[in-house]
Amino acid sequence: MSQKRRTFLKSLGLAGLAGLTLDVNTLQAAPKVPAKGKDLSIVSLSGKVQAQGKGIPGVAVTDGINVTLTDAKGNYELESNATADFVYISVPRGHEFANEKGIARFYKRIEPARGRFKADFELQKLNQDDSKHNFIVWADPQMISKADAEEFKTKSAPDTKQLLDSYGKDTLFHGIGCGDLVWDHFELFDDYKEGVATTGIPYFQVIGNHDMDLNARTDDFSSETFKKLFGPSYYSFNRGEIHYVVLDDVFFVGTAKKYIGYITERQLAWLEQDLAQVKAGTTVVVNLHIPTNSGDKRRNNLKDEPMGGVVANRRELYRILEPYKAHIMSGHTHVNEKVFEGDNIIEHTHGAVCGAWWTGPICQDGSPSGYGVYEVNGSDIQWYYKSVGKDKAHQLRIYPVGAVKEKPEHLSVNVWNWDPEWKVEWFEDGKSMGAMQRETAFDPLSVELHLGAAKPAKHKWVEPSLTDHMFFARPSASAQRVMVQATDRFKNVYKEEVSLEDLKLSHS
Template sequence: MSQKRRTFLKSLGLAGFGLTLSTDLLQAKPAVPAKGKDLSVISIKGRVQAQGKGLAGVAVSDGINVTQTDAKGNYELASNATADFVRVSVPRGYAFTNDKGIARFYKKIEPANGRFRADFELEKLQQDDSKHNFIVWADPQMISEADAEQLKTVSAPDTQQLVKSYGPDALFHGFGCGDLVWDKFELFDDYKEAVSTTSIPFFQVIGNHDMDLDARTDDLSARTFKELFGPTYYSFNRGEVHYVVLDDVFFIGVSKKYIGYITEQQLAWLEQDLALVKPGTTVVVNLHIPAYTRQHIRSNEKEESMGGVVANRKELYRLLSPYKAHIMSGHTHFNEKIVTGDNLVEHVHGTVCGAWWTGPICYDGTPNGYGVYEVTGGEVKWYYKSVGHPKQHQMRVYPVGAVPEMPQQLAVNVWNWDPAWKVEWLEDGKRMGEMQRQTGLDPLSVELHLGAQKPAKHKWVEPHSTDHLFFAKPSAAAQRITIQVTDRFNTVFKEEVDMKELSRL
């Protein structure tokens, strides 16, 4: 036996068999032949009804094709064994069926003899839903029981109180906008417990930390998520708004490696879904990885991060172009608004967990919190709700010199700013005009996060540049400074500071 041959057999643990080992054994045939992909045809039928009466024109899908119910509420889909759920796109005027707050709008496909029946019973709302509200929780991202306690005992009760402040008749729903946990699937129960505390139904978005990291392909990476929350992409309606959830986290088969990408199957489904929506309608899309952010520009990087934006977002934009669209995302742990023309606003949300539960802020200085959206007809208004603060808390003022690059100027972080906002300042009651916006590091983030030893819980967290910092140079004699911020909806927020007290901070 040659040395090369002996070494090879030894590496297989078979050297003792010598030359008597058969060629068949070396070829390592599987004991059971591999099965091909099941593409068998499945006929799916069912009925969508409320109080025994069929509902016409309701969209139903298997995730591949979309159909509508007939005049009696019946539908039929020619599907196949690759489809996993039948989902109903709940029409306006109907409640969201849920299990302790977790929305249940789907049925798992379990065919018998090539057939499956899925009926949906809906409950009609007792009020007009043209006026309603929703919240976006980005990245609860728990990795420990301590993180889970923070979500359950601080963030969720804050959300519940916010909902209560709107009165008992207000309609609310929520989105868990991905990274519901941080690869620790046992903490999904804590997420569900937190959702139940809010007293409103939640729809879930899959994030990169919600995927099965032992999957060999993206197709198999949502196994656990689907078992708990159903399909990863779907739609529903409330009032005059059409809501969509997409899965834009594409797992590339290596643990914790992914790109921002929307598959062809989803885009083909979305095209069918939106074909049933009247042009000009407000459409709200929820996904985890932002379609786009300007973070690479702020960080002076030549290229966008493949895991930080959606690579094929142009097709998403094209499909949304006939509508008044909003895209909701998380993932980044900073807050950013991107307004494109008259029809598209991208909302990149600061996170519920802030900088991974290390303190009170994200690494751009945005407080731990969530987005709140108020809908009237097709119009959407919004604000950012900081956990533990009143809704009027929309800025943080820093003393002169807090930003070293601007040694003679005071700074203000206005985290939910967009180009329609106005940030002005007054010195001892005298209007001084608008403050100057400039990219930089939030001083509190620098204090809490900068350096190899900070924060102690996750030492890799560092401050990130933000473009919602504003600066003004007060005179030496200034005693009181007032910051007046007017958002795009003409809501005015004010902060008045004593220069002597501010300088001590």
Template sequence: MSQKRRTFLKSLGLAGVGFTLSPSILQAKPKALAIGKDLSLVTLSGKVYANGKGVAGVAVTDGINVVLTDASGKYEFESNATAEFVYISIPRGYEFNNEKSITRFYKKIESIKGRFKADFDLKKLAQDDTKHNFVVWADPQIISEADAVQLKQESAPDLKQLVGSYPKDTLFHGIGCGDLVWDKFELFEDYQEALAITGVPFFQVIGNHDMNLDARTDEGSAEKFKELFGPTYYSFNRGDIHYVVLDDVFFIGTAKKYIGYLTERQLAWLEQDLAIVKPGSTVVVNVHIPVYTKQHIRNKDKEESIGGVVSNRKELYRILKPYKAHIMSGHTHFNEKIVDNENIVEHVHGTVCGAWWTGPICYDGTPSGYGVYEVNGSDVQWYYKSTGLPKEHQLRIYPAGAVAEKPEHVAANVWNWDPEWKVEWLEDGKPMGEMQRETAKDPLSIELHEGAAKPAKHKWVEPLLTDHMFFAKPSAAASSITVVATDRFGKIYKEELKLETTQSLVR
């Protein structure tokens, strides 16, 4: 055996094992193996049209590349066999095509001889969409038929009623912000039935409880979600707002283990997607796991939970820097606003299911409910809607002694608070100034959740520290306390507490 041949076999780990390669094998051209991913090229093409006429400038993507339709509404580009869908970023001024409130903006790629053709038929809106509203439903998270009944009989009719309280033809859409079910895929049908009751077209975000838990990698964990709702990251437009949905739940290959993380593929796609959005525009990014929360600070933990925030969020912040951005999330079952970045407001939402359908509130005392956003041009205003309660219900007052650490103070939970709010109090009608904000647990959450024996339905639920609790010390002779909360938009909310009567904490 020549030295050159011996060196070659050694490099393959075959030297000295009596293995001989024929010259024909050594000279043969490599062939693709039958196993593994198909990386062959696929040509995607088609047309985006409305009323038979092509629509120019519509973004079309396979989740890897982003192209724009030409003057006649046509597109064509090279993809590869790893791409699962071809889909559009619905342009402003058009309806959201949906099937019983599930939006459909995509086509599953079924390549024939390396080509796939997909046309998209749009319908022009009857009115201008510069003004429109949207809602964020975080964590419906149904695990049983009983949960599904509550979703369909309480949450869905509540949203339907809210929409009906606005002027006729007001535009609404919804974001299902992840954990649509609780690992029970058979209940996805109930979730879809609930959306149909609302009459609002919904876009879906994948949550950690919407994943295939037997997948071997993150790539396979979204299989069922994609089957029902299409791609896990995409964008669409309404009025002056560009909406983005991302998948920030990274499954690490063992049941119910995940981290908050955005893959390179998504970030690279997002850079392309936003390249056609004018700097200074308002962008609304929707994820399941919060990009950031301050819960670890409130709990005095040494570090953030890797499953509770997005580890590589700095890259997302960098990409969003040229825009005015809002980030929508759920996952935590508490309500929080993060305004640390000058161009970004992060909205961590209280949940539709509260503390997993155990009662009327979340961990932090926020009522079960959802976020409501009113858009006018690039301006976004918002409030929190408690299920089954008027939209003016924005705080809850507790008598002195309700918070053990502050026995002489009345307390108020103002769950949608952010630093632009003002929370003041009056004693017997006399203005007393601003209340003091402190980190504390909500008394009703303690009453309903604290201890190993409760709540009976899910005994592991416990109250959490929150930073939207406010305190004031009334005089001994006071007979009534009024809390006046003014939000960042100048809307005023009031609640009164009669000190001489004993009231239930449940309000």
């Protein structure tokens, strides 16, 4: 792979992912700049948050600028202005997530009359304790055609439904659509919503760079279509002991397909207020599209970080999260990666639902097309990566000796959800051989499917990406069978055993 092609692949944001000609007929017309963009007049918001006719105290209510709490009777008042689009709540623990065919509805669009707007919120209490609950993270469904949409609706969404059903009907689940729900073709948002409805659980949406209005004049108006469909682009909610936050970290720079990873001051100021209501030490799950950080610069020996590949002002987000135990959920890069910031922040960058843009079964780093599954017990979270079409125990792939050309005498293994707490060891003909050696490398199947100007045929610009979760071992000349055993940080053990001869033949 040439350096030019590799640089193109890695540029992500300012160069654009696809390099394809955009059919403007598939995009909505440029959003009209609302007159309120010049209007700072005061709008007084008020209302009540209640369940079964009884007011709920202490519920956070916001206009996206300031945050207030409901009083002892569930009433709130908030002085807003005409730049605010919505009044919305941070759904408190112990309550259902109101939704419309799975799309979470926790907001009211502000339509003031004489400078006032009244919005009441009616919640339903859960009939069970939500201290134990689970959630799904779908990153990058990213559909550009009806063919992509059909694959999403007939494979990805049903796979998710099957997994959910395996937990039993009383298990609490919600989903996060972690951005790039579609690929600039807004008519496919209906297909995304159909997929959500298939799962039977409520989903909260994150805006991605391919969900933005590309004809907007500034970032301020780039989320108008998203807001019409899904509500605010940043907000929070609660379930059990966990506080969830959604942020918009895709900053549109004013021309189609150009953006940077950046969190606006308005969001950061709002987040400080939102978290001021959350006790220090609480587990906070932050959901955004562009990873706050990655190993991309290190792996590819880049001089600078790709501006569209990480969040430029992430240090401020980290500072705000310091008092909490934080998990950051991201997508965008179509690879699996874990990034640690100090002792209190883990970032989970997810492989894509669409894999390498619906060109086959894997992402650029060899991770299968799939999604994250998170199991919550109190303040603790455990997780795994679910490959579409595979059992949830499918957590590694073994390659024959020499599959990685730089390691001609070694067999290789991709352990896609690896982090430093994992243990990856191997056995030769039943004998323990100790830990495998981890090295940064290309996944052999990704090389086979993606490397070169002619493939994959569907999107020829797709190329393999270096990954930190490749492992190597050198079997002896007489070895016949090898078993790889990967133990995750939660002591779950995943094993794959192969005949070296059969393995070689299956990849020949």
